[in-house]
Amino acid sequence: MQKSTFAAAVLGAAFAFALPASAAEFAFDKKGMHASITWRIKHLGYSWMSGRFDNFDGTFSFDDKAPDASKVKVDIDVASISSNHGERDKHLRSPDYLDTAAFPKATFESTSVKMSGDGKAKITGNFTMRGVTKEIVIDAERVGGGPDPWGGTREGFSGTTQLTLADFKMKKELGPSSAIVYLTLDVEGVKK
Amino acid sequence: MIIRDTHTGYGIVTRLFHWLMAIAIVAIFALGYWMVGLQYDNPYYNSAPDLHRSLGILLAIALLVRFGWRLVNVHPDDSELSKLERLGAKAAHWGFYVLLLAITLSGYFISTSDGRPVDVFGLFSVPSAVVSKEMTDTAGYIHRILAYIVIALAVLHSAAALKHHFVDRSTILKRMWSGPPET
Numbered sequence A: 001m002q003k004s005t006f007a008a009a010v011l012g013a014a015f016a017f018a019l020p021a022s023a024a025e026f027a028f029d030k031k032g033m034h035a036s037i038t039w040r041i042k043h044l045g046y047s048w049m050s051g052r053f054d055n056f057d058g059t060f061s062f063d064d065k066a067p068d069a070s071k072v073k074v075d076i077d078v079a080s081i082s083s084n085h086g087e088r089d090k091h092l093r094s095p096d097y098l099d100t101a102a103f104p105k106a107t108f109e110s111t112s113v114k115m116s117g118d119g120k121a122k123i124t125g126n127f128t129m130r131g132v133t134k135e136i137v138i139d140a141e142r143v144g145g146g147p148d149p150w151g152g153t154r155e156g157f158s159g160t161t162q163l164t165l166a167d168f169k170m171k172k173e174l175g176p177s178s179a180i181v182y183l184t185l186d187v188e189g190v191k192k
Numbered sequence B: 001m002i003i004r005d006t007h008t009g010y011g012i013v014t015r016l017f018h019w020l021m022a023i024a025i026v027a028i029f030a031l032g033y034w035m036v037g038l039q040y041d042n043p044y045y046n047s048a049p050d051l052h053r054s055l056g057i058l059l060a061i062a063l064l065v066r067f068g069w070r071l072v073n074v075h076p077d078d079s080e081l082s083k084l085e086r087l088g089a090k091a092a093h094w095g096f097y098v099l100l101l102a103i104t105l106s107g108y109f110i111s112t113s114d115g116r117p118v119d120v121f122g123l124f125s126v127p128s129a130v131v132s133k134e135m136t137d138t139a140g141y142i143h144r145i146l147a148y149i150v151i152a153l154a155v156l157h158s159a160a161a162l163k164h165h166f167v168d169r170s171t172i173l174k175r176m177w178s179g180p181p182e183t
Helices: A006-016 A086-093 B012-035 B047-071 B083-112 B133-167
Strands: A024-028 A035-043 A047-053 A056-062 A071-077 A105-115 A120-129 A132-147 A153-164 A180-191 B118-120 B124-126
Touching (some): A024 A153, A086 B133, A105 A132, A120 A153, B012 B133, B047 B083, B083 B118
Antiparallel strands (some): A024 A180, A056 A071, A071 A105, A105 A120, A120 A132, A132 A153
């Protein structure tokens, strides 16, 4: 199934569980936390440092007949940023960076999903952070999906995108190699 | 050299505590004010906060020892002051102890709330006592606000000392500088 196309995979899953062939709504598995939003940024151009957002939520829908009609929505509690360093996290929450007191939420809402034949998709949407909304493209890939051992149905995706810090008014100069932060979203959705 | 405080003035220990801590408080405040504005590529971006934390811990230790010293010493006579002046001075002195304790504690919490210890000049380190992500920002806010307040109090305290010296022609400032008369 993983080798088949995205659409075929979804169809396959649908047939296997006799689901109606229509859009299904999925919620991120926040309860069991099979989802993460991690980021990576270069330090001095010498190494990668990574961190994550610990608290976020989201939903996506899937139309097995028309996968391009899929939709994704993500809400991130920006203050939940963690880089495994308390003083740095405090600095990241401050007005120098995310200004989480003024802008506690970051959101992503897809506007279009374009499937390519190999289980991959380009998800275009509006990403809002620090009061700035920018159109971004997430390169997404279906990792797997189907029944879980506990009577539910799950679909999992992995997506990557990149953000230029200055676009979101984070002007604190970190050096030329640290202008862009790379985000990875790994989410497993449980069918509602 | 008179070590302990007497009814007529302050011994060398109290005077050293007073002036060294006065210099330390102003220096640590200025260092803190300056370091939070440093750009990432500044050579002192890491060493300035290291120095600030180290000096802060030493200040906290000095504060506790000085408080202990105060408890086992007599207070020089202040009957030349009016009732209001005595009350104001007392409030200011206690204010210093409370503020400095709160400032050093909140600073310690900023640095240790992720479980990391605070290193003091590479000589020793103070371990983390409470791990709380939520506490870090609150501690930072308290640390900043109280630092401004303690500097304001220091200005008030200095102005009062200068007033006693120049307006009232009192020896109150002098006796914090030179010890009580040797008998």
